[in-house]
Amino acid sequence: MNEWRIYQGVGEPHDGIERLPAPPPWRDFGNSRDDVTHFDREVPTQGRHRLPNAAAYQADERTIEAVNTALYLRRPLLVTGDPGVGKSTLADAVARELKLGAVLRWPVNSKTTLRDGLYRYDSLGRLEEAGVRKHQTLEEKQSTAVSLGQYVSLGPLGTALAPYSLPRILLIDEIDKSDIDLPNDLLDVFEEGGFEIPELARAADQHETVMVRPADRGAKIAVPRGIIRCRAFPFVIMTSNGEREFPPAFLRRCVRLQLPAVAEDESRLRAIVRAHLPGADDHAEKIIELFMKRAATGELATDQLLNAVYLMSRTVREGAPSLDALAKLVLQHLNVTAPAES
Structure with a gap:
């Protein structure tokens, strides 16, 4: 100590x-x-x-x-x-x-x-x-x-x-x-x-x-x-x-x-996900990768990442949204100057 x-x-x-x-x-x-x-x-x-x-x-x-x-x-x-x-x-x-x-x-x-x-x-x-x-x-x-x-x-x-x-x-x-x-x-x-x-x-x-x-x-x-x-x-x-x-x-x-943008630190993102959602690691890696990719072109917040990880870990059944669909639902840019969502 x-x-x-x-x-x-x-x-x-x-x-x-x-x-x-x-x-x-x-x-x-x-x-x-x-x-x-x-x-x-x-x-x-x-x-x-x-x-x-x-x-x-x-x-x-x-x-x-x-x-x-x-x-x-x-x-x-x-x-x-x-x-x-x-x-x-x-x-x-x-x-x-x-x-x-x-x-x-x-x-x-x-x-x-x-x-x-x-x-x-x-x-x-x-x-x-x-x-x-x-x-x-x-x-x-x-x-x-x-x-x-x-x-x-x-x-x-x-x-x-x-x-x-x-x-x-x-x-x-x-x-x-x-x-x-x-x-x-x-x-x-x-x-x-x-x-x-x-x-x-x-x-x-x-x-x-x-x-x-x-x-x-x-x-x-x-x-x-x-x-x-x-x-x-x-x-x-x-x-x-x-x-x-x-x-x-x-x-x-x-x-x-x-405080730096959290999206700049991948290891910190993992630690945040583990702390808030223990056991969600299986779904987190791809979402963290997608989160960082989208954060490079517009503003995102860590609670959006947590929402995406939680939703992905709970929607594994048939008909659940794909990763791309999830991004459009949850990982939407916060700043109005970001590129238009496709």
Whole structure:
């Protein structure tokens, strides 16, 4: 075992995260508060937070080194590559191996704002409550008192920045599709390791500490005087399909990883097929050969290969589609500039 590696890329869960050394002084967000938030470190086996492909993920040396560099430096990991190379699944693989529970997922589009990731405040619900309470007697008000935290829920980024003793794992998916301002907006949050919820800060004299709901429906999080600040900086993976460039100030604060097209590595394709579909080797070789041939003329993703291998292994009966027919069904090019299908 390589001792410096916290994430080994072995796929099996272990307690390596407990060997993670103290952060650099400029990335130390520790504080003296007693209210540490706990989270469930068990890997979900069902429901929307389960990690279906994590055990079969095949991490190469460069990926393992980049993950550990980001863990040590407490910096976000910006992962760039074609669709289907495993950018998003990497977050699941790290969560499973290091036993860091459910991945907090934040899918991004052109309308996404920083606040979407931090928190939501139900101002209408709060206004309705104020209108009702205005007409109540003192006794009624005391019997129907509602916590201010009922109107606040944290987003995936806000939850990741809660004061956990171990890093949560946050996936910011397809950040290259975001509005041009979002990467720069993220810088302040990443540098400070926290943020303010103004609606709670304004009420701090009456409600010094408010309990709010996290994005993963776990234990409620204590927010003193409207401020959330992490203890352990989260392990953040930001994925990009390379559709845009990012500002230098953003890039220099990230650990960057460029994942090569999987179709360029035949041995890796075999390993992926074996991990996901044990026993399918008899059908895989010809399909991998066909996959690589077609990938040379247009964009394909590894899940298409897995679909083709699975389908071929299940359709051996009379009348099943031929290999060429299978290619037209499943191995269709993703990019519109690829040559027309024949």
